[in-house]
Amino acid sequence: xxxxxxxxxxxxxxxxxxxxxxxxxxxxFLKSIRRTGFGPHLFDDWRYLDQGGLxxxxxxxxxxxxxxxxREPYRDASILLARENFGCGSSxxxxxxxxxxFGIRCVIAPSFADIFYNNCFKNGVLxxxxxxxxxxxxxxxxxxxxGLEARVNLFEQRIxxxxxxxxxxxxxxxxxxxxLEGLDDIGLTLRHAEEIRAFEAKRKQNKxxxxxxx
Numbered sequence: 001x002x003x004x005x006x007x008x009x010x011x012x013x014x015x016x017x018x019x020x021x022x023x024x025x026x027x028x029f030l031k032s033i034r035r036t037g038f039g040p041h042l043f044d045d046w047r048y049l050d051q052g053g054l055x056x057x058x059x060x061x062x063x064x065x066x067x068x069x070x071r072e073p074y075r076d077a078s079i080l081l082a083r084e085n086f087g088c089g090s091s092x093x094x095x096x097x098x099x100x101x102f103g104i105r106c107v108i109a110p111s112f113a114d115i116f117y118n119n120c121f122k123n124g125v126l127x128x129x130x131x132x133x134x135x136x137x138x139x140x141x142x143x144x145x146x147g148l149e150a151r152v153n154l155f156e157q158r159i160x161x162x163x164x165x166x167x168x169x170x171x172x173x174x175x176x177x178x179x180l181e182g183l184d185d186i187g188l189t190l191r192h193a194e195e196i197r198a199f200e201a202k203r204k205q206n207k208x209x210x211x212x213x214x
Contacts, residue, residue: 002124003182007105007152009078011161012068013142019082020089021116025098028053035123038094039101043069069102073147081138082109086127087116096123106152108159110135121175122184126154128169141165154180 029041031054040058047070049062063070069077080099086109087095096119099107106126120127130138141161142148149162154176159167178184204211 001122001182001184004105004124004126004154004179006155007078007126008149009105009152010073010076011079011081011108011138011142011148011150012074012077013139013148014068014080014082015139017083018085018088021087021092021095021113022089024087024095025092029098030092030094035097036101038098039103042098042102042104043067076103078103078105079150079152080104080107081135081142082107083135084110084132086112087119088113091115091119093119093123096120096125100125108135108138121179124179124182124184126152126179128152128159128171130167130169134167137165138167 023043023045025038025041026044029038029044032038037054041052044052046067047064048058049064052058052061065071068074086107095116100123104125106128107120108128108130110132111129112120112127117127138159138161141163145162151160153160154171157169157171157176159169161167
């Protein structure tokens with residue numbers, strides 16, 4: 001998993017509340033479990049004016065010119081700013097895969113659905129929950145400056161926007177440490193690979209019948 005330490009990027013203001021996972025990545029794209037290839041279909045129903053699927057060439061589809069990620073410079077945005085209850089709905093991990101594959105490294109909102117929030121940390125995306133007044137300030141800054149740039153510093157737990165304003169944020173220490181080191185659940189387990197191998201070798205010696213057919 002890609003570590004998150006300090007990230008500089010363009011902020012895309014998605015001024016919508018209750019953005020659910022079906023909007024983030026619609027159901028017809030859930031057939032794949034490869035974790036990649038979902039970026040072109042992020043917010044598919046909002047980005048395109050026609051229907052599409054995994055076998056549809058996105059280059060042949062008509063973009064919605066009013067959608068934020070279809071406009072310059074937001075095509076290259078890597079920080080997403082949204083309203084409350086982001087990632088609600090079903091628990092599909094594909095939603096975070098789509099954000100990450102598009103290039104989103106950080107999502108900032110007043111609140112998140114729990115499962116989506118947890119899935120972000122497992123896939124190298126930093127979800128930041130800020131107080132409503134700070135979110136309003138960030139939306140105002142984004143309105144004042146198209147292509148607002150910001151630095152998200154996980155070490156110092158703060159966001160610095162290009163006009164100099166600073167927004168601090170809180171995050172669970174355990175999750176912060178894992179994200180800084182790029183460790184998901186598998187990575188954490190592999191840290192104990194030697195102990196696991198030693199345990200299995202001892203178990204095989206003490207209970208060989210368990211491994212008879214293996």
